Amino acid sequence: MEIFGANVFNDAIMKECLPKNTYKALRKTIDEGSTLDPAVADVVANAMKDWAIEKGATHFTHWFQPLTGVTAEKHDAFISPTKDGKVIMEFSGKELIKGEPDASSFPNGGIRSTFEARGYTAWDCTSPAFVREDAGVVTLCIPTAFCSYTGEALDRKTPLLRSMEALSKQAIRLLRLFGNTESNRVISTVGPEQEYFLIDKSFYLERTDLILTGRTLFGAPAPKGQELEDHYFGSISERIAAYMQDVNVELWKLGIPAKTQHKEVAPGQYEIAPIFTTTNIATDHNQLIMETLQKVAVRHGLVCLLHEKPFAGVNGSGKHNNWSISTDNGINLLEPGKTxxxxxxxxxxxxxxxxxxxxxxxxLRLSASNTGNDHRLGANEAPPAIISIFLGDQLSDIMKQLRNGGPKSSIQGGQLEIGVSTLPTLPKDSTDRNRTSPFAFTGNKFEFRMVPSSLSISGPNVVLNTIVAETVSLIADRLEKAQDFNADLKALLKEIATNHARILFDGNGYSEEWIEEAERRGLPHLRSTVEAIPTLLKEKTIKLYEKHGVLNETELHSRYEIDLEQYSKSINIEALTTLDMAQRQILPAAIKYATNLAKSINTVKAAYAEAEVSAQTDLLKEASSLISALKQNIDKLQTVTKQAQEVTDAYAQAVFYRDQVFTTMGEVRQAADQLEGIVDANLWPIPTYSEMLFKL
Incomplete structure (x- = not known):
């Protein structure tokens, strides 16, 4: 209790440090979205500075989230020179409200030229400032939005805040039609579950692929994987428990309500989950969670891997995005109630x-896309790349009743009898869970399970907020004109339940039968990131985002260019890393092994001409064949990687990287992984899966 929020300039601190009028004015901006008075900003800035200095801070930074996928910051000292050659500690409202980082050096999709550098960061007062401690250095971090000199959003936060306002505006319209005059805002809330891997730092430092790409580009399967299902929820070792405790303390200081932690399905895999909070704050928190997981790991001689598929053959990592909508006076609009x-x-x-x-x-599929997730979606632990909704028995039955004229009953859960007298009778939920569904209703929220583990949750929630704002606005448009509200509502719900039944699926999303069924239903199946990216430029998408003021056409075009560029660059880095490791580590080790075999055969034959050396000869033939295959595939990868770099059209280049470069990387890996299975362990140049996954 003493440490929670200790490093956050939260409401309690503001109430204590600010004059009453300033505090009320700031709360009005935060709660109602009213314009911030510059005079208020000056008072807040001074109080924030004094609080941060008392914590040991010497610098402040506008902490923002550019389109790189990570956070960014530029540190400035509080010092200001005086005439007598000394300094005073100052921090103005202007410095609090606005910063000026270089906007041309971040991804911008052509919005800014390299010689046009100016950009702005703007204080997001709805997400509290905090101080961060890094090796004894304390910095005041101010959450901000980031835009170009010409006003376009160049970050993850700005569209998120816009989408939240759009959803609130449309949802309030609908609530007024139901007679709710007390709620003034509707807020989307999120609780993101974060999965991650831990490996020993010594292994990480010997793997160029992990250092440069975040995943293993080579590696034969370990003799044991996750088939015994003994890692999931297993007892946590002392080393990992100590790490988790340090993570929790760091997060609690930052006011992040880290609640749940456990082993995940794959060896070396874990999960952390916080309690729900407002979406933009939850997004900031999740970025801090990822940074903290990685930072604290190093203290414990570990490395935290956030890539979606760092190890082939075992479960990858996702980030389940638990999304709901509530009013400012505490009504969860996705709470079904007992009936x-x-x-x-x-x-x-x-x-x-x-x-x-x-x-x-x-x-929605695009919002959960990146190169890492292309390895994961459709595998055993992740939903397929087909969007569908799981409602469960109770709500599926009600939707059926809606289609047939109107609901008259609700399936109830009842009690669960375990059959042991000393165990309590448990209340049974009205529906089971479905872990194969990409978008599942789980009681009073929807769990979007496709989100990649390394991705900011901003993108998926921008989409969720905006598309629901759109359908709510259409419903409100129709009901506001209703002559008979109840009759028109009944007809409207029946219409939606009938016209959109195809998206509802409660079965096994992993089955081949579902893929065939989804195709018959006409559901899109975008198998890769490259296939999903053009969705940004569809007329339907542009109209949606412009109608609700979330992204304009220029901003959408920029994101289209950025997404394609980042995809191609990621695969290119992986290809060059594959070549480097294959040529300079794996191939020499394999040749040395073959040479040793040949020397062994010659030595034995020289000592005893009649000696049986068929085993050595067979191994030499196998090794030589694999060495030849590896070299041929290396040459092929060099060729296609060079060809990819010569493709000028961004989309065509991304397709080439997916179909040619990525595929050839797999061929290089196949030969190398087979060699790992026969080459002397003492000669193999990189840590194996057995070592990385089981030696912690």
Whole structure:
């Protein structure tokens, strides 16, 4: 209790440090979205500075989230020179509100030329400032948005804040039609579960692929993987427990309510999950969680891997995005209640979400796309690359009733009898869970399970907020004109339940039958990131985002260019790393092994001409054949990588990297991994899967 939020300039600190009028004015901006008075900013800045200095801070930074996928910061000292050659510690409202980082050196998709550098960061007062401690150095971090000199958003935060406002505006319209006059804002909330791997730092430093790409480009499967299912929820070792405790302390100081931690399915894999909070704050928190997981790992001689598929053959890592919507006075609009069939307001918002996900499934799929997730989606631990919604028995039954004229009952969970007298009778939920569904209703929220572990949750939540804002606005448009509200609502819900039934699926999302069924239903199946990216430029997408003021056409074009560029650059880095390791580490080790075999055969034959050396000869033949295959594939990868770099069209280049370069990388790996299975362990130049996954 003493440390939670100790490093956050939170509401309690503001109430204590600010004059009452300043505090009220700032709260009005935060709670109601009113314009911030510059005079208020000056008072807040001075109080924030005094608080941070008391914590040991000497510098401040505008902490922002450019389109690189990580955070960015430029540190400035509080010092200001005086005439007598000394300094005073100052921090003005202007410095609090606005910063000026270089906007041309971050991804901008052509919005800014390299010679046009100016950009701005703007204080997001809805997300509290905090101090961060790094090896004894304390810095005041101010969450900000980031835009170009010409006003376009160049970050993850700005569209998120816009989407939250759009959702609130449309949802309030709908709530007024249901007679709610007390709620003034509707807020999207998120609780993101974060999966990650830990390996010993000594192994990491010997793997160029992990250092440069975040995943293993080579590695034969370990004799043991996750098939015994003994890692999931297993006992946590002392070393990892100590690491987790340090992570928790760091996060609690930052006001991040880290709640759950456990071993995940794959060996070396773990999960951490916080309690729900407002979406933009949850997004900031998740960025801090990822940074903290990596920073603290180093203290413990570990490295935290956030790549979606750092190890082939075992589960990858995702980030389950648990999303809901609530009013500012505490009403969860996705809470069914005990009798959801009678809860017309809940059913309306539920139908709005169903309609939104069906009509904009490609956009939602894109929001969960990156090169790492292309390895993961559709595998055993992840949903397929087909968007569908799981509702469970209770709500699926109600949707069926809606289609047939109107709901009259709700399936109830009842009690669960375990059969042991000393164990309590447990209340049974009205529906089971479905871990194969990419978008599942889980009680009073939707769990979007496709999100990649390394990705900012901003993108998926921008899409969720915006597409639901759109369907809610269409529903409100229609009901505001209703002559008979109840009759028109009943007809509207029946229409949505009927027209969008194709998106509902409660079965096994991993099965081949579902892929065939989804195709018959006409559901999009975007198998890779490259296939999903053009969704940004569809007329439907542009109209959606411009209507709700989330992203304009220029901003969407920039993101299209950035996404393609980042995809191609990522695969190019992996290809060059593959070549480097294959040529300079694996091939020499394999040749040395073959040479040793040949020397062994000659030595034995020289000592005893009649000696049986067929085993050595067979091994030499196998090694020589694999060495030849490896060299041929290396040469092929060099050729296609060079060809990819010569393709000028961004989309065509990305397709070439996916179809040619990535495929050839796999061929190089196949030969190398087979060699790992026969080459002397003492000669193999890089740590193996057995070592990295099981020696902690």
């Amino acid at each position: 959801p069939h009678q809860n017309a307001q809940f059913l309306t918002f539920l139908c709005a979400v169903i309609k939104a996900v069906d009509e904009y499934s490609e956009l």
